Amino acid sequence: MNAPARKLRVATTSLAGCFGCHMSFLDIDERILKLLELIEFDRSPLTDIKHCGPCDLGIIEGGVCNAENVHVLREFRANCKILVAIGACAVNGGLPAQRNHLDLRDILEEVYHTSPGLAPGSQIPNDPELPLPLDKVYPIHEVVKIDYFLPGCPPSGDAIWKFLTDLIAGRTPHLSHEMMHYD
Amino acid sequence: MSETDVIDAILDRHRRDGTRLMQILRETQEQLGWLAPATLTRIAVAIDWPRAKVEGTAGFYSFFHTRPLGRYRVLWSDNITDRMLGNADLTRMMCEKLWLEAGRVSEDGLVSVDTTSCTGMCDQGPALLVNYRAVTRMTPQRVEQMVELIRNEAPLADWPAEWFAVADNIRRGDILLNNAMQPGDALRACVARGPAAGKEASSNDRSWRETVVANPGPALALEEIKLSNLRGRGGAGFTTGLKWEACRSASVADGDSRRFIVCNADEGEPGTFKDRVLLTAQPDLVFEGMTVAGYVVGATQGYVYLRGEYRYLLDPLNAVLARRRAQGLLGRGIAGQAGFSFDIEIHLGAGAYICGEESALIESLEGKRGVPRNRPPYPITHGFLNRPTVVNNVETFAASALIALQGGEWFRGIGTSKSSGTKILSISGDCLHPGIYEYPFGVTIAQVLPACGARDVHAVQVSGPSGICIDETEFKRRIAFEDIPTAGAMMIFNDQRDMFEVARNFAHFFAHESCGFCTPCRVGTSLLKNCMDKIADGHGSQHTMNEIFQINRLLQMASHCGLGHTACNPMFDTLKKFRPAYERRLKTLDFEASFDLDSALAQARQMTGRDDAGSHLETQS
Amino acid sequence: MSRMNEQQVFLIDGRDVPFAPGQTVMQAALDAGVYIPHLCFHPQFKPHGSCKLCTVKVNGRPATSCTLPVAAGMEIESETAELKDKRRMLLQMLFVEGNHFCPSCEKSGNCKLQALAYDLGMMSPHYDHFFPDRPVDATHPEILLDFNRCILCELCVRASGEVDRKNVFALSGRGITKHLIVNSESGRLGDTDMSTTDMAMSVCPVGVILKKRVGFAVPVGQRKYDTIPISEQFGDAPNAVLEQTR
Incomplete structure (x- = not known):
């Protein structure tokens, strides 16, 4: 693959996810060195940069479960030319979205008021520093426009490598049957 | 009488026949209030059907409920014409006065208030159903009185009779609505054409079919229908003579020579109410037409599939049938003709627009879920109980009776060369004189509009949501099969009306009425509804418009039946002709969240008692 | 001749x-x-x-x-590209209509809905999710029903009616609320005569009807459609899927 004229700037984040997709990203192993010849990281758990600057590519793991997720996702959308949903949770809400058939009020009530073993006087946290949960966990494409999707729980390192190298080379990403997985 | 006695009496009256399940369920619910699990079990055992199949039928129709929905169930007709007459405010007012949320049952089990698809009272709305009885012309005063009556648990019989009055509003009649035919005239004319007239009535029904070959009477009557070039009035316009002929000559291999005549009175297309008026003002004409059809194809049994919204017509229609039996116009030896046997039964639907589709109607007539069949085979060879069956619209049968009496040549002289006869239009919306107008085919929209007192007309929805929306540039077009075919509805919108809201109302209608059989219609109509709501709520974008377009294309291509194929028409038409009505609602962004983010935090705000800046999300990033 | x-x-x-x-x-x-x-x-x-x-x-x-x-x-x-595109849209509609969380589904890898989606390159469900509330039915001692995954194909209805002669399944509701029901007054599978040897047990193309106490006997990644696309192995015997998960 030919190196682009300048390194592409890439930001990544995990919203309502488990960082499993980021871990799988690291499963590209030594290929990360090759990748770093082509890209540089902006905001990402790998850099600890707190806010996203203008980027070529944004990679989002996890669905949208609270107000902070919305802000982060919007920051990425505003700054990234191409936004990618990576992993089952970003694609359809995944495991966290399995709360969606329950009423949020009932969930908060049970977790903080009625479940056994709570400290006396336990109450639903209301510190303004804490992001409020949304009524449901949403796939990210229901909140902002998403350009590409890479399914999998997590997608394999090989799939991520193929997907990213396609994107970086300016090709529409294409996965072989073996790389295509929802599980 | 105990509940089980009530159920058993109903079952016995219907001979424990599963094909009569719809009537069994309706009558049971009318007496017991709802269809409890044990009730369904008892019915299933009696008719020897799997219980789940009985529950499946009960669960399909809007007017059957398998949980209690209140001793008073108020359903506001929610057609766009009811909307334009202010039904939303009245519904809200009723709910407030009853301390009730729409769609919920009051905690004491007394009452529930909800909406339903068009009840066919568009010329006298806002309309509603209370315990499935039609009420017209609702006003704030009537809402107040009704709330009082409900609170006092007054029986419906004690409610003001004028609330239940349904006007015919016939503004213009022609050959159908002004006919002077006496009951039996058409049948006597049929019989007179055949040389077998005057023979003694046979006691054996079977003999009739055998005499068909020898007796040229039915063939001669068929010739008149064919000569008339009568085409179906339900909208599709299939040539009636060909349909009858195909049914008449359909081979029956297994020795069961029964054939059936079915009158489609499931007038569910929003904005259509002409069949209601025909059945009120001209029931003899309709029944006579069915009997002529029976004579022609050799059928001895006919059914009228009457939509559940017209439950109030059941008793008057049964009275007419009884009179006709007494007059020798139904039963055996009709009009003195040996072996000419035919009878008619009214079968009531239960709130499902899809049953207007003929094969779904037949499924419903057999007690099943109203799902359109795979075709071929068609009903003319494999219809009710898999027997050759003619299904025609109410108006088609009415016209058939006149043709049988006055001849096909006479009929063909009316209307245009490709569309003979007249068309009854149900006119509602923005006009001074909503109601029923019968015109010869070929009349232009521009001729009709002043006649009904419509001014400053912006658009006309012809033939209901599944039909066509025309703007002022098209008013010179004609009502005719070769130009604008129609089942009869004309909803008029003046220049103050918002055509986006019209299309959105129709999108809700189709989502509610999709039978759910095929994937594109089941999911697609609901996605379309959500897209339209998203635009209405200010969250729409160009992306949403593209989605509507894409989903519409899929519906047209892959849907199982006409409901899915036409569900996109209102949006296609209004997007083409009234695009600014959509565009002014769009955000400038090319993408918007599919839901209201701030209200998605409302539950959490309520539970935490927070209302700080961080507890809110702006719509726009 | x-x-x-x-x-x-x-x-x-x-x-x-x-x-x-x-x-x-x-x-x-x-x-x-x-x-x-x-x-x-x-x-x-x-x-x-x-x-x-x-x-x-x-x-x-x-x-x-x-x-x-x-x-x-x-x-x-x-x-053709057009028809594949339409089929992908239909699959996306089926995915958003129910709750299809593949990572936690025992049928993943043996699921025809998923396999078709792989084959047609469905990268996301695209539409807004309905996230319906469809409680599972675990009342039968040997069989679990997870309605979240039902695509309303009626294969179980037909198998139970035409082959097993038990009519355990039927459909109720209409439109987007159409749903699978079972043949008992309680509405619970445990009150029917369904058995694991019924044909209805093996025809579900997705993960609605599952045998209890069978979990991950074949690891994810080695299942029926994990390596070979459905379009290349469609001549399967009716019970092939079930046998794989036994």
Whole structure:
């Protein structure tokens, strides 16, 4: 693959996810060195940069479960030319979205008021520093426009490598049957 | 009488026949209030059907409920014409006065208030159903009185009779609505054409079919229908003579020579109410037409599939049938003709627009879920109980009776060369004189509009949501099969009306009425509804418009039946002709969240008692 | 006489396909080894025509190939970009209509809905999710029903009615609220005569009807459709999927 004229700037984040997709990203192993010849990281758990600057590519793991997720996702959308949903949770809400058939009020009530073993006087946290949960966990494409999707729980390192190298080379990403997985 | 006695009496009256399940369920619910699990079990055992199949039928129709929905169930007709007459405010007012949320049952089990698809009272709305009885012309005063009556648990019989009055509003009649035919005239004319007239009535029904070959009477009557070039009035316009002929000559291999005549009175297309008026003002004409059809194809049994919204017509229609039996116009030896046997039964639907589709109607007539069949085979060879069956619209049968009496040549002289006869239009919306107008085919929209007192007309929805929306540039077009075919509805919108809201109302209608059989219609109509709501709520974008377009294309291509194929028409038409009505609602962004983010935090705000800046999300990033 | 023995043919994507009188496009295609995507079709049952995945174009007009009788000389388009696009949309509709969380589904890898989505390159469900509330039914001692995954193909309804003669399943509701029900007054599977040897046990293309206490016997990654696409292994015996998970 030919190196682009300048390194592409890439930001990544995990919203309502488990960082499993980021871990799988690291499963590209030594290929990360090759990748770093082509890209540089902006905001990402790998850099600890707190806010996203203008980027070529944004990679989002996890669905949208609270107000902070919305802000982060919007920051990425505003700054990234191409936004990618990576992993089952970003694609359809995944495991966290399995709360969606329950009423949020009932969930908060049970977790903080009625479940056994709570400290006396336990109450639903209301510190303004804490992001409020949304009524449901949403796939990210229901909140902002998403350009590409890479399914999998997590997608394999090989799939991520193929997907990213396609994107970086300016090709529409294409996965072989073996790389295509929802599980 | 105990509940089980009530159920058993109903079952016995219907001979424990599963094909009569719809009537069994309706009558049971009318007496017991709802269809409890044990009730369904008892019915299933009696008719020897799997219980789940009985529950499946009960669960399909809007007017059957398998949980209690209140001793008073108020359903506001929610057609766009009811909307334009202010039904939303009245519904809200009723709910407030009853301390009730729409769609919920009051905690004491007394009452529930909800909406339903068009009840066919568009010329006298806002309309509603209370315990499935039609009420017209609702006003704030009537809402107040009704709330009082409900609170006092007054029986419906004690409610003001004028609330239940349904006007015919016939503004213009022609050959159908002004006919002077006496009951039996058409049948006597049929019989007179055949040389077998005057023979003694046979006691054996079977003999009739055998005499068909020898007796040229039915063939001669068929010739008149064919000569008339009568085409179906339900909208599709299939040539009636060909349909009858195909049914008449359909081979029956297994020795069961029964054939059936079915009158489609499931007038569910929003904005259509002409069949209601025909059945009120001209029931003899309709029944006579069915009997002529029976004579022609050799059928001895006919059914009228009457939509559940017209439950109030059941008793008057049964009275007419009884009179006709007494007059020798139904039963055996009709009009003195040996072996000419035919009878008619009214079968009531239960709130499902899809049953207007003929094969779904037949499924419903057999007690099943109203799902359109795979075709071929068609009903003319494999219809009710898999027997050759003619299904025609109410108006088609009415016209058939006149043709049988006055001849096909006479009929063909009316209307245009490709569309003979007249068309009854149900006119509602923005006009001074909503109601029923019968015109010869070929009349232009521009001729009709002043006649009904419509001014400053912006658009006309012809033939209901599944039909066509025309703007002022098209008013010179004609009502005719070769130009604008129609089942009869004309909803008029003046220049103050918002055509986006019209299309959105129709999108809700189709989502509610999709039978759910095929994937594109089941999911697609609901996605379309959500897209339209998203635009209405200010969250729409160009992306949403593209989605509507894409989903519409899929519906047209892959849907199982006409409901899915036409569900996109209102949006296609209004997007083409009234695009600014959509565009002014769009955000400038090319993408918007599919839901209201701030209200998605409302539950959490309520539970935490927070209302700080961080507890809110702006719509726009 | 020789004329009568001549094999009649029709065309699918330009390829000659033989057929026997009375066959549908789907039956003839599968017999000839030509795959047309499908979910509600099963060779043992009367064609249903509800999932619409098998939509093709016949002489330029759309039709459902599982219910369409073949006629000699018919020209069928199937693997065109337009039809694949429409089929992908149908799959996306099925995914957002229910709750399809593949990572936690025992049927993942053996699921026909998922396999078709892989085959058609469905990268996301695209539409807004309905996230319906569909409680699972664990009342039967040996069988679990997870309605979240139901795609309403009615294969279990047909198998239980026509083969098992038990009528354990039926459909109720209408439109987007249409749903699978079971044949008991309580509405619970545990109160029916369903058994694990029923054919209804093995026909579900997705993960609704599952045998209890079977979990991950075959690891994810080694299942039926994990390595070989469904379009290359569609001639499966009805019980193949079940056997794999036993």
